[in-house]
Amino acid sequence: MRKLLIWAVLAVLAAGYWLIQRSPDTVAAQGAPSPLVVIDPGHGGWDPGAVRGAVYEKTLTLAVALKTGLLLQQRDRRVYYTRSRDTALSTTVIRDLNQRAGLANRLGATIFCSVHVNIESTGTMAGPIVYFTPTSGSSYRLAKSVSRALVPLAGQVRPPRPIRQWVLNVAQMPAINVEIGFLSHQQDTLNMQSAAHQRQLALGIAQGISQYLGR
Ligand SMILES: [Zn+2]
Numbered sequence: 001m002r003k004l005l006i007w008a009v010l011a012v013l014a015a016g017y018w019l020i021q022r023s024p025d026t027v028a029a030q031g032a033p034s035p036l037v038v039i040d041p042g043h044g045g046w047d048p049g050a051v052r053g054a055v056y057e058k059t060l061t062l063a064v065a066l067k068t069g070l071l072l073q074q075r076d077r078r079v080y081y082t083r084s085r086d087t088a089l090s091t092t093v094i095r096d097l098n099q100r101a102g103l104a105n106r107l108g109a110t111i112f113c114s115v116h117v118n119i120e121s122t123g124t125m126a127g128p129i130v131y132f133t134p135t136s137g138s139s140y141r142l143a144k145s146v147s148r149a150l151v152p153l154a155g156q157v158r159p160p161r162p163i164r165q166w167v168l169n170v171a172q173m174p175a176i177n178v179e180i181g182f183l184s185h186q187q188d189t190l191n192m193q194s195a196a197h198q199r200q201l202a203l204g205i206a207q208g209i210s211q212y213l214g215r
Helices: 002-021 024-031 057-074 093-107 137-149 166-170 186-193 195-213
Strands: 036-041 078-081 111-118 129-132 175-182
Touching: 036 057, 036 093, 057 078, 057 111, 057 175, 057 186, 057 195, 078 093, 093 111, 093 166, 111 166, 111 195, 129 137, 137 175, 137 195, 166 175, 175 186, 175 195, 186 195
Parallel strands: 036 078, 036 111, 111 175
Antiparallel strands: 129 175
């Protein structure tokens, strides 16, 4: 009889432990939505961004952004684009940038990732560079992760660079700007127009973001 009592007590304890393991917190965590990545293809509509002949920055950023989003969705991330076609978000640059970051803030995004194209006067620099807001440690970690994933395309280990950029400052979550290449560099311009190169860039960005998010 005593043995039976001990087994009964043990059974009650085990049931209690099982219930604690399934406390509302645990259940909520299991059902939590996956991280939301807001991808922001730079420029659009009336604002072409950097231009080289018939090549517009706004076209390149959109192509890479859409490919990046698709790859993240395949990894079970939620993705929201600030634009998914050739359109501006407002009639002035500042309002347009405020809209982009404001959108990410309102959605409670986990990550904000702008995509742009670089340009410089010597025509010698090529490859992607990741920029982040210097005051944000998490933005730096995100930028580092994406930079590392882009090393094969950059052709070198290129550390992320701090920058004070309006759109990154307005965003209230880890925020980066991936400059995918240089429109001032002839070969880079050709590369950025190729679907295969765009996919490599997208793979790097998606992989860097996924690694930052922990998977
Ligand atoms: Zn730009």
